[in-house]
Amino acid sequence: MTPAVLLADDEPLVRAGLRALLEQQGLRVVGEAADGAEVLPEVRRSRPDVVLMDVRMPGTDGIEATRQVLAALDDPPKILVVTTFDNDDYVHEALLAGASGFLLKRARKEEIAHAVRTVATGDSLLFPEAIRRLVTARPPGGRYARAAKTLTRREAEVLRLIAGGLSNQDIAAALVISLETVKTHVGNIFAKLGAGNRSQAVVIAYESGVVRPGHLAGR
Known part of the structure; x- marks a missing residue:
């Protein structure tokens, strides 16, 4: 089954580019959100399998939007946060909040399509080396x-x-x-x-x- 995707980004041109890219790769885009506050209502309306979530948005950011979606729904979509830098503290917090992985905005179209399909199945870790680099830049903490x-x-x-x-x-x-x-x-x-x-x-x-x-x- 082809995963259904919701695009959450405050830049209309970015959303348009992602839509064209994903549809070219055979994926379905079922909705868009221009702000983190719009994500949960749009998820409820369009019922996507995966949300491509810009981690930095004005108002409600991608981290808070991730928390809202995962807390409000019994069967939430997988969330893939999109960022400019792979060592971004926002990405670290988004993963701890429950995002299934992250993508760089400069990723190739094949990488983006692969990432969407990977997190949709939930049976593999997305880009394990990238997550290792992100997390091991921080000293181990005691909270877990x-x-x-x-x-x-x-x-x-x-x-x-x-x-x-x-x-x-x-x-x-x-x-x-x-x-x-x-x-x-x-x-x-x-x-x-x-x-x-x-x-x-x-x-x-x-x-x-x-x-x-x-x-x-x-x-």
């Missing part, structure tokens, strides 16, 4: 340490593989366990960390010290 300590040894192992960019199927093959067992571990990890998706879980894992650079995918 208690939650991280509740992970079992196997759950921590699965989380490290997620941070390395492995899909559920890849993890099952690497650990020689069933796909259903992997899904159970992933669900338990999300519940224990209070995470809604893979990106949020990985950011929390880095911040708590469960995952460290050089520690990924068995390195």
Whole structure:
């Protein structure tokens, strides 16, 4: 099924460019929002699978709009924040708020289409190296340490593989366990960390010290 996309950006020319790009790549654009305050009503109206969210908007910014959408809906769309700089503090906060990933505005059209399709399925981490660079520029903090300590040894192992960019199927093959067992571990990890998706879980894992650079995918 082709993912339906909502565009949230205060620049009309940016929205028009993204619409043309996505439609050229075979994706459906079902709505637009010119401000973060418009996002939740437009999501309710158009029911997109993915929101391309400009992280910096006047009024309600992309971080607050992300929080609103995820808090208000039982089955919210995936949110992909769009930014100019990959080390942007706004992006870090957006991922912690529950965004599924981020894109640079200078990304190629194929990268944007790939990102939309990836976050729509929710089974893979988008651009794991970019998230690693973003998060590891900050020292580990203590606000998630208690939650991280509740992970079992196997759950921590699965989380490290997620941070390395492995899909559920890849993890099952690497650990020689069933796909259903992997899904159970992933669900338990999300519940224990209070995470809604893979990106949020990985950011929390880095911040708590469960995952460290050089520690990924068995390195």
